[in-house]
Amino acid sequence: VSISFATGYDIGFSSIAATPEDLTRKDPVSLKTCIKNFGSLPASAYSVRFFYDGNRNGHSDPAEQFSEYQGNVLAPRDSITCTALHAPVTAGENSFAALIEFPPDENRTNDSAWINVMVGSITSDILINEIMYCPAGDEPEWVELFNTTSDTIDIKKWRISDSNTSIKSWITRERKAVPPRSFMVVAKDASFAEFHPGVPFVAADFSAFNNFTPDAVVIYDNHGNAIDSVMYTPSWGGQNGKSLERVDQEWSSQQSINWGSSRDSAGSTPGFINSIARLDYDIEIGHPCQRDIIVNGKAVPVVLFSVYNIGRHGVDTILLRFYTDINNNAQPEQSEFLQTLRSDRPLPAGDSMEFSESLPQLVSGENTVIILADWPRDTNIKNNRATVSVKRGFEPRRIVINEIMYDPLPGQTEWFELLNRSDDSIDLANWIFHDKPGSTSMNSFELSSQPFVIESGGYAVIAADSTLFQMYPDLAGSESRDRIRILNRSTGLSFNNDGDDLILKDLTGQVIDSIAYIPAWHHPGVEDTRGRSLERINRDMDSNDPRNWSTCVNMAGGTPGGINSVRTTGTNSSSMISLSPNPFSPDGDGFEDFCIIRYNLSSLAATLNIKIYDIKGRLVRLLANGEQTGPQGEMIWDGYDDNRQRARIGVYVIFLEATDRTNSSVATAKAVSVVAVKL
Template sequence: MLLLLPFLATAQLQETFSDGNFTQNPTWTGDAGSFIVNAQNQLQSNGPAVTGTTLQLVTPSQAIVGTTWEFWANLKLATSATNYTDVYFVADNPDLNAASLNGYFVRIGNTADEVSLYRKDAGKTAIMIINGQDGTIATTNNTVRVRVTRNINYGWELNIDVSGTGQSFVSQGTVTDATHKRSGYLGILVKYTSANSKNFYFDDFIVIDAQPPVLEELQTISTQEVRLYFNEPLSPQQAQTIANYTLNGTKKPIIAELAEAGTVRLVFAQNFSTGSNSLTITNLQDLYGNIITTPITRNFSFVPPAVTPNYNELLITEIMADETPVVGLPVQEYMEVYNATTDKVLNLQGVKLSDATSTTTLPNVQLLPGEYAVVVPNTQVSNFTQFGKVIGISNFPGLNNAGELLQLRRPDGKLIYAVNYSDAWYKDNSKREGGWSLEMIDVTNPCADSDNWTASVNLKGGTPAQPNSVAASRPDNTPPTIVDATAISPTQVLLRFNERLDSTRATTIANYSISPTIAVSKVEVQGPLFTEVIVTFASPMQERQLYTITATGITDCAGNLPSQPLTATFALPSVPDPGDVVINEVLFNPRPNGVDFVELVNRSDKYINLKDWKLANTSGDTISNIRAITTANYVLAPGQYVVLTSNPDNIKQNYPAANDKAFLKMASLPSYPDASGTVVVLQPDGKTADRFSYSSDMHHGLIDDLNGVSLERIRLDGPTIATNFHSAATTVFATPGYKNSQTQVGVAAKQQFIVEPQVFSPDGDGLDDFATINYNTNRTGLTVNITIFDAQGREVRKLVRNELLATSGFFRWDGLKQDGSKAGIGYYVFYIELFGLNGEKSEHKEKVVVGGRLN
């Protein structure tokens, strides 16, 4: 007993039966009625004298590794296949006869009269893992002390001392076996024939675990959860103390739970870092008080499970739309995609890639956080592998050089990312000609468009599957604004914003109001770019009424909120009638390297939408070369001008006073020759809104250089005929987008004829450059001749000959004589002859003065 004292001092279980029973301290259960504690304080079998009887007793014990088990036994019988004992050190079931039992035991006896170590697997026959020396218990009075150890590496050793004193242990062998790692019980099982029912004696059970727990495995369960698997059961209090765990130096778990005896579940508020992570564990102890004195640090690599990308998680960050002429890359269009997340592996399988005309599907490819990949046709994969990750696809969409809408969508159709690129985004005219890619500048600002893209500066022309050469910080700190508002139906208005919106805020009905008041019933954000919002009203709007819509609480994709409510005015467009929108100014003979323009004006009191209107010319008597003015909504307010041209910048450069907001760019204008031609404006219903036949002869005869000088409408309410147009003042040459330099308010003639102004100066300065003879008759069918005489009565010019009069109108004198020379300063007389259908005649004389500067 003295030899056992060092072990007893640290034992987790010790049973000497000195208290005279086995039902407490510790408690043994099982066939308790078939065992006794004898006078020598030994546990002795006392079962029925029936051959084949099996008896058992068990007591709780979870010791499993880093443990020593020891006991004393005396079998006063000749051991055999029917007379032996199994002493279980590890058992997961209190029924040692159960077929489902898992555990380890020492068998004393059997046909070889030995002590051996066995393993029992559920549903199977026990197998010997250490074969003890034969004949060590070959008498009828077999005393033996058994010691079994299992180290923290699951190495077993079996020792026996047949003297029973514990001073002469002899090893029976070693083995490594980690099959079973959990225990619930220690127990005794005896099997005998009828004569040996009382011949099994046991004493001095000792179980010693002096080793602290060992972390065997760390397993990631999700992006925020790990499980720790220790080699033995843990003390619940320490195992569930959050302070005992630290992730990556600073982060503590929000949950620390003892899921099983030796398994700890840790959940963190943040996702694990992709790649390397570090977990430090302190102060844990096993059930027997063995403490981890040195912190355990376990490094682990985390790759999150691949997921289908959500909105703005997978981006298109580079576009090679025009691959020729070659700069340094393979001759192939391509797109680059980028995983914009910091903690997600994206599975691209089934993601749809679309351009304006076709859709293809990406293959089963995974993209790590922050990883780039270039998308090319399958046949081009080998040509791009030198640059990085390559995704080959069939049916690669042909990319339009000028630009188009590209979209990425989930397999379920939900939008991931969209970009409507343009060749204007190169911001470099030489690079837009080909061989250079467009690159996104700041991949953390995916909602920006033109401002966040530019031409690559890499000497090869692009950076496929690599960080972009133009990469820089370009955050969006500017809130959104409303570009325009257009009524698209009696109950709907379309709002266009200057940038992409947060769709949740943009669809909140309470964020919108309209004046005069109409209730808002629905709001929809238009994908895929989320720059347009359709607001639906509960009742219809009225024509010829100007409305103001106010939007509050609207943020852009980056979360920027305007400091003031956003407002825009609009009106419900009316159905146009021919003559509502007319040709107001035409430049058909531009300066060298200049371009033509046609200016329209809405002279009605209606709001008119120019969507699907057309501009044309004529070929003979046939309207031809029809070109769309715009396919988008463009509402022209009463009195509003719009300038149609293929190059607004060119017009603005040549005419600095031009109204910048009045331009509407067309892809191209019909041809308008310098000598003569016809401008035709067509409504969506095919009716001619207005038509103007011009010639260079309509310009003022004293203008030496006609290049760059427009013809302007004189009277807004007058007909679109030659006499109602005049050369723009030579002080401006043209007035694109604003009031004509030669405009004249209609004069209501209270008598048959009135001259306005009575003094004019035909010098081209835009101030009274011509005189008009305004008429008003009360009958139809009259023809007129107008002849101009000077103060001496000499004929100067035959202005009008046999002209059929309307009921009202005007004639214009530009101050030129019959030979095209300029009339001198002085008084002149308009001699007017009127002829009726029945031969009646009347004569009228009106005075006018030609003024000017005297040299």
């Protein structure tokens, strides 16, 4: 048995619709409702209120009401149409509601009506901003979208296709908001997150793009309208794991000049500003280079570079900061700060400005200089930084040639030794040495392409091959090996036995030390010098003074990596002339074989004569004859006379005469030296 009751008062909605059907975010929304009196009594004094669910909470909040209709008398079974107009709303799915207010109403179930309205976008609301159509390895293909508007856009029920537009794939069927001026990536699968963690994306199983032939990317809104499309060819860029990036969002998507390969070190920039993007405000530092200037006779490094305004608008003053990356962490730190430089004029859009900045604070060797350009309104700071390797030369004789084996025994190798006489550690990476240049060529070798650091007072040994370790087994230890470079040259180092040049140059090509040795530099008392090195006697004296070299007296024939067997050092003295050691014994045993004659003159520049007499006043040795000198210096007497005969045991008078080159005044001094023998 069915029993029905007729209500006296019952008005409600019979329909609700939104027009136009193909709404876009620029169109006002017109809501049309039909209200019917389902009751048996006339209805009056009712109203209809309209709401836009802007906060998307599914409720008709009072603040969301945008229109109201006051109804007149509505007879039973009669109906009336009510309309309301709402301003344009954001693209995507939007909800509207209509509510009837009629206090006597006996049936509230039909007093409300809801409608979901799909609002479409207009062309270029969402742009295709970056395409990874030829990824490397297992990275999936992907397309980056950019919301160009100031409103959030819901891309629910958007689709994507390649050049075959008859096959469109869903981007997402769920609500997905793209905030204003923000990015959203459409990736072929969810593995995108492994390659670009933290970048917002949706996974969509779209058709694969062509890697080596032309293809297209087309995106469609919720009405099926094409919002943006790109017809690309591989010649535009984007090959070998690099994405194809858009240059300017204001230029056409179909222009080849508006696309290019990503310049980012990672090969792409999903979720971020494109590496080649043209922005409103964007300055870029060009590739810097080095040039040296001479200041007070010394080379000072200068960095040359340009700053480009690649943005759409001009910029005012630019602040440039310079750092030296001391700890090699590729980050500018306050402790590494060098100096600042400020531009002296505005920089119009599309223009550039050249800079030249000297950096006298840089230390000798290779310096990594970081340049930062600072302008507060810049919207892309990735290109505000440049790095340049700046090489600064070393002062001469910081490193000296200390020992050379130019005539080894058969089956042994040529080698030479360097000594760091400076107070700092020095890296010999990219230093070279060569012999005497010939008419057409010379033998040139790099000491090391890797860091090769020699501490203050330390030695470095350069050998042609590893037979060095057979000659000197003590060098085979791990600590010694760090100071040795084996060049693996079966033909040796090309030293001539009858004399040659050995020239040492730093990483800038500046000559640091050189010798032009001849066999006569060997000790006259050594008949066979084969397999014996030439050793430097005093590290502070002239490298090309024959008196500063002699034959190694060590049983091994050389002392690579250690103190020279004939090494002698002078003693500091304020006297005009001093001798050390005194007595000395020139017997070739490596102990006190040489006498260092140290002098201190009042003249800044003088002509020097040093004569040695025996106890009877006979001239034994003319040690210095008209040599030019400064106020201080040293000479070595090896205990031999001018005929290269060893001086007899006894007392000798060292007579020094210095003529001032400016006023011709003459200063003289005498000292007594004793030639002895070891008991």
